[in-house]
Amino acid sequence: MDNYINSSPKGVELGLSTLSDTEFTVTEASFLVDRSPTDVQNAVDKKVVKSTVVKAGPRAQRLLGRAELRFLTMDREIGEALSGVGKRRLYEELSRLPETATTARFGALVVDLRKSDAKLKKRLRLLEAIKGSIKMREGEPFIKGTDIPAYQVAALYPAASIEEILEDFPSLKRGQVEHAIDFARAYPKKGRPYPSTSMKRGISNLIKGGVFDDD
Structure with a gap:
């Protein structure tokens, strides 16, 4: 079974249907x-x-x-x-x-x-269900079936709405974004956080701000 960030040895496992003897x-x-x-x-x-x-x-x-x-x-x-x-x-x-x-x-x-x-x-x-939608690779949680880190997506919320995140990651579905956000809530990232603005949206904001306009 995958190991989850901050999860205890007796933590919730897939298939568990009761709260008995679980911490x-x-x-x-x-x-x-x-x-x-x-x-x-x-x-x-x-x-x-x-x-x-x-x-x-x-x-x-x-x-x-x-x-x-x-x-x-x-x-x-x-x-x-x-x-x-x-x-x-x-x-x-x-x-x-x-x-x-x-x-x-x-x-x-x-x-x-x-x-x-x-x-x-x-x-x-x-x-x-959230844990089942995540795949661990070398200690980093990825959205299953993708090469997108769950924490990278979660870091964009709530500064960006779920609809805006879907615009930044058009290959994802709404449920995948919601699960990534909830995963980060239950298992917060350790160490340096991901940026709260995607590169795509950051560049778009710079363009709107006229940073690349000719003098």
Whole structure:
């Protein structure tokens, strides 16, 4: 199987259909719960949720599991209705529950887990599809079936719209561009980033600006 940037040894794999016994990096988790990496990292740093620490090369990497994803998804939906104590009790209850549980009970409150679990599994299937659309070559992710680096395409967004990116890369389809953008969100590029403007659009902007006009 291809190795993905920032993916943990226990990270999501193609064909995985449940969240059982699987752990995710902060950026994978942020994609799955549809929140910013900063939100998820803050929840870890402030010990709102627990994480598993593993060595990833020279650095330690924090991984989140099913209970953490469930909590972060539900916190976005009902968090304002709960006090800090209520949130802690909800997280503790979610940590005890098996994957098959459809409700969480603490005190007089009963929380239906089916809606949030359905959202998580939908996002997980999307992440599987995204990873399946990428082919790794010597550590660089390329859009499958092309010689176009996924990060090169993703770097253009949101400065350029998807429609503008398709103009710059006419051989690509909309779904390929969207998957490249989402891949970069779940697995951010390390090191020097690609330019946020394509060479084609950069030259076009120079022409429009009269840079090549005769004096």
